Amino acid sequence: MNRYHVAVLLLSAATVSLLTGSALAQQSSDMKSMPGMHMGPEAAPSDSATGKLGDLDISGGYVRAMLPGQPVGGGYITIHNSGKAADKLTSVTSSAAGKVELHEMKMDGEIMKMREIKDGIAIPAGATVTLAPNTMHMMFKQVKTPFKKGGAVPVMLMFEKAGMIDLTLPVVSAKGN
Numbered sequence: 001m002n003r004y005h006v007a008v009l010l011l012s013a014a015t016v017s018l019l020t021g022s023a024l025a026q027q028s029s030d031m032k033s034m035p036g037m038h039m040g041p042e043a044a045p046s047d048s049a050t051g052k053l054g055d056l057d058i059s060g061g062y063v064r065a066m067l068p069g070q071p072v073g074g075g076y077i078t079i080h081n082s083g084k085a086a087d088k089l090t091s092v093t094s095s096a097a098g099k100v101e102l103h104e105m106k107m108d109g110e111i112m113k114m115r116e117i118k119d120g121i122a123i124p125a126g127a128t129v130t131l132a133p134n135t136m137h138m139m140f141k142q143v144k145t146p147f148k149k150g151g152a153v154p155v156m157l158m159f160e161k162a163g164m165i166d167l168t169l170p171v172v173s174a175k176g177n
């Protein structure tokens, strides 16, 4: 990479962060004007974990802090498959938890229920799959030390084709910020 390219990249990164900043400012003023308004999926925190594994681009990885007495922790991540073949997230392990399950939330009549996804999460070719609050998530069970804001949780994600990747997920507040 030559100097010219570096300068262009820096400039475009600055532009993106400016745009993001104004979009966020816009969003927060909208929130103030509409109290009680239900917001869509929360944005991943800026220091969320990223990684690349073959054709898979991983971004937005984080976990939420656990409330006192809360027995399990929730983790979230986005996986984009830029390849031509489907892949599958088969399992997740963490040295911070006895086990990590893949879960999804589903409405059962009026009640939101959580169930384990036992056969893994498909990552179709060209697709972006997001594990986010109120949908699919990683559920950390038998957590050794409750997740605390500012901490970090190591995970290993295993994919059927791409193999495995180690990531360190930052811990955000229990509310997700």
Ligand SMILES: [Cu+2]
Binding pocket: 103, 104, 114, 137, 138, 139
């Ligand atoms: Cu769950």
